[in-house]
Amino acid sequence: MQFIKELLAVAGLAHIRLADYSVACISTTRPIYLVFGHDADHPAYVIRRLADDHDFHTQQIHKYLYQLVGKRIPEPVGIFEHAQQKYDIQHGVKGAPWFQIKSKFHTETARAQLEARLWQTLVDFQSAITACNANETNTIQPHDELSRVFSEYQKIEQTENAELVKLVESAVSDLSGVPGCFAIPQHGDFCLNNLIIDTSHITVIDFEDYEITAMPMYDHFTLALSLPSCSEEPNLAVNAFKDTQIAATAEKLGIGASDIRWHFLHHILLRLGPWSTGEKRAKYRAWLKQLLASFIEAHAP
Structure with missing residues (x-):
């Protein structure tokens, strides 16, 4: 997905480890994009579009909780904008649902x-x-x-x-x-x-x-x-x-x-x-x- 590549570049995350990346999209109430590096068994990044105030609030809660509980939850990267849309990016974690x-x-x-x-x-x-x-x-x-x-x-x-x-x-x-x-x-x-x-x-x-x-x-x-x-x-x-x-x-x-x-x-x-x-x-x-x-x-x- 081209926009994911451009978003990663905006976020400064298009490093060499992701040169050969793949993207999987999970369709829930809002799409979730999983970015995998070459031959990786878990996503390097998880990306969600922030659609409303509740989404922004949830991202802030996530950031706050990470300061309290650390690696018990995914590490947030931040909010980044692309094509007038804002996205929440966080590090992926090992494991499966x-x-x-x-x-x-x-x-x-x-x-x-x-x-x-x-x-x-x-x-x-x-x-x-x-x-x-x-x-x-x-x-x-x-x-x-x-x-x-x-x-x-x-x-x-x-x-x-x-x-x-x-x-x-x-x-x-x-x-x-x-x-x-x-x-x-x-x-x-x-x-x-x-x-x-x-x-x-x-x-x-x-x-x-x-x-x-x-x-x-x-x-x-x-x-x-x-x-x-x-x-x-x-x-x-x-x-x-x-x-x-x-x-x-x-x-x-x-x-x-x-x-x-x-x-x-x-x-x-x-x-x-x-x-x-x-x-x-x-x-x-x-x-x-x-x-x-x-x-x-x-x-x-």
């Missing part, structure tokens, strides 16, 4: 080993962020946060569900009696599809939803629901919050075992708010609605 390698994890042992690595990646990512904010004492009131996301949910799903209303009231009542939680900025979509997996390292990508909430364990639920061991059947996936990794994290954070389910309800309702409206996430939203129905059936007072 889940859809390319999932067939290699066909045994229960292999999947369990991978999932242990995924959980550790989340722990390391959040630990690096909280370590940099160690002097801050921000707290979040879980009952207020649950009420807020339920209100957002009701604005979209205007048909009232009496059982859900009673359930949220019960959850808010329970949570109002516990101390506030330490606020931990969440990745926002820490799922299997946003991890690049290599044999010795896992890289976290996609920061469009960073700080969607500071409610602790939101990312844990997102990861749990995306794991190979989690059923795609909503009536089974609804038990994801019972994962031993989540229970251990809750204990460390001082969240009572009986309150974990209310944090999970917060997770479901937040994702059923503005986050999942639109065609991009329509299929996942439909699945989340089934998950919520299963949760209501299991926990209705």
Whole structure:
């Protein structure tokens, strides 16, 4: 692609290592260009066009996070302009997305080993962020946060569900009696599809939803629901919050075992708010609605 060659020249990246480069384009909501050097097994650069203010904000978040977590995420190069369009360029990383390698994890042992690595990646990512904010004492009131996301949910799903209303009231009542939680900025979509997996390292990508909430364990639920061991059947996936990794994290954070389910309800309702409206996430939203129905059936007072 000629414009990629010209863009690399503008960015001062058209060095000898890329003299014989190739470009692959991934079509998602916006095209992503992967620039490979000669015989390379991973991209040297990843390029995205910045189309709106949200894209620019995401790039700034990426730059900020790299200062906190380092090589746990791709290294940003910068923003460069070509033909009156601006592009975000970042260094590529070794590894592959889940859809390319999932067939290699066909045994229960292999999947369990991978999932242990995924959980550790989340722990390391959040630990690096909280370590940099160690002097801050921000707290979040879980009952207020649950009420807020339920209100957002009701604005979209205007048909009232009496059982859900009673359930949220019960959850808010329970949570109002516990101390506030330490606020931990969440990745926002820490799922299997946003991890690049290599044999010795896992890289976290996609920061469009960073700080969607500071409610602790939101990312844990997102990861749990995306794991190979989690059923795609909503009536089974609804038990994801019972994962031993989540229970251990809750204990460390001082969240009572009986309150974990209310944090999970917060997770479901937040994702059923503005986050999942639109065609991009329509299929996942439909699945989340089934998950919520299963949760209501299991926990209705």
